[in-house]
Amino acid sequence: MSPGRRQEARQDQDPPPKGAKPHGGQGGETPNGGGAPDRGAGRSLAGPATPKRGTTESAPDPRGGRGGPPPHKERETLQTSATVLTVRRVQDYHALTLVAPAIAERFRPGQFVALAVGGEHTSRLVRRCFGVYEVKSDYGGTVELVFADREPGTAWLAGRRSRDQLDLVGPLGRPFRLPRDPVSCLLAGGGPGGAALFALADTLHRRGCQVHFLLGGPSARQVFGSRMAQRIGDSATVTTEDGSLGEKATVRDVMPRVIEETGADVVYACGPTPLLRAVTQVASEHGLPSQVSVESFLQETGACGIGVCMTCILPMHGDDGLTRMVRACADGPVLRGDRVRWGDLGTIPFDALGAPRVLTEGGPR
Numbered sequence: 075m076s077p078g079r080r081q082e083a084r085q086d087q088d089p090p091p092k093g094a095k096p097h098g099g100q101g102g103e104t105p106n107g108g109g110a111p112d113r114g115a116g117r118s119l120a121g122p123a124t125p126k127r128g129t130t131e132s133a134p135d136p137r138g139g140r141g142g143p144p145p146h147k148e149r150e151t152l153q154t155s156a157t158v159l160t161v162r163r164v165q166d167y168h169a170l171t172l173v174a175p176a177i178a179e180r181f182r183p184g185q186f187v188a189l190a191v192g193g194e195h196t197s198r199l200v201r202r203c204f205g206v207y208e209v210k211s212d213y214g215g216t217v218e219l220v221f222a223d224r225e226p227g228t229a230w231l232a233g234r235r236s237r238d239q240l241d242l243v244g245p246l247g248r249p250f251r252l253p254r255d256p257v258s259c260l261l262a263g264g265g266p267g268g269a270a271l272f273a274l275a276d277t278l279h280r281r282g283c284q285v286h287f288l289l290g291g292p293s294a295r296q297v298f299g300s301r302m303a304q305r306i307g308d309s310a311t312v313t314t315e316d317g318s319l320g321e322k323a324t325v326r327d328v329m330p331r332v333i334e335e336t337g338a339d340v341v342y343a344c345g346p347t348p349l350l351r352a353v354t355q356v357a358s359e360h361g362l363p364s365q366v367s368v369e370s371f372l373q374e375t376g377a378c379g380i381g382v383c384m385t386c387i388l389p390m391h392g393d394d395g396l397t398r399m400v401r402a403c404a405d406g407p408v409l410r411g412d413r414v415r416w417g418d419l420g421t422i423p424f425d426a427l428g429a430p431r432v433l434t435e436g437g438p439r
């Protein structure tokens with residue numbers, strides 16, 4: 075692959091959608107069903123903006139300046155009452171399909187939604203954030219999410235029934251940046267977070283790109299979308315740590331070989347934070363740009379989903395060499411993998427711009 079080819083992969087654009095772009099028509103492991111529920115109306119919120127087309131992604135900085143994001147225009151984020159269409163069990167995960175036409179129309183691959191949990195009178199105030207697996211035109215527009223039942227909030231979501239109403243905010247965050255020209259794209263994922271790769275794959279295919287999947291997990295039941303990846307991908311490699319599906323290996327183990335076999339020009343990744351860190355490292359070793367969705371980190375740390383609470387901040391370095399704290403929800407969830415300081419997640423590094431004086435001058439106390 076020529077250097078010019080790789081530069082094309084770095085120069086991304088994000089054209090505005092023209093209505094809902096369904097990923098469907100190819101089947102799937104979580105087909106929609108059920109009767110046609112009522113459609114929810116939405117109201118506008120102040121939401122995160124998306125980058126201007128034709129620009130190169132740089133390390134986001136909420137205050138701007140060198141190393142900050144390119145100029146961007148605001149896009150509308152909505153709060154709406156979404157109707158549950160189906161809740162299905164898929165391996166170790168749950169797939170929740172919601173009728174939300176306004177969200178479906180505005181969604182771009184890589185963005186996420188935030189759901190209120192617990193019902194109208196609950197004491198659970200923190201919304202749960204999820205990437206989007208699939209958007210379809212059914213019933214005016216549906217959005218499908220995949221999640222693991224790991225705590226009381228997600229357990230409540232897993233117990234929803236058809237025609238239940240959920241309070242939904244979205245689409246949120248910055249989407250994946252798309253190559254200007256057709257290139258070979260490697261999509262690496264793991265766990266339920268990997269579901270967000272499939273909406274991206276559909277968009278990349280429509281732009282003439284080759285799409286190669288690399289999916290992994292501890293066991294077969296924790297690898298989401300392996301059959302779908304084999305159907306829609308130009309190639310699909312699956313790994314499990316126990317050897318119950320595909321190769322007995324990790325994503326990191328086989329990624330160098332897959333890069334060589336596919337001639338990948340750019341790497342996209344969704345999944346657990348350790349996987350994103352490993353994928354970024356391998357991509358950098360091969361001179362490839364990487365875009366990663368830190369959705370898993372956002373789920374562990376985020377509270378609002380709209381950039382207000384500042385609980386999901388993480389350190390990134392910019393072109394000017396300065397480290398800035400950015401918000402996974404508003405400045406992400408899609409970030410340049412090579413800019414994230416993976417070893418410092420969950421901390422404010424001493425050298426970060428705006429770090430407390432007690433850290434930068436007097437040292438830790």
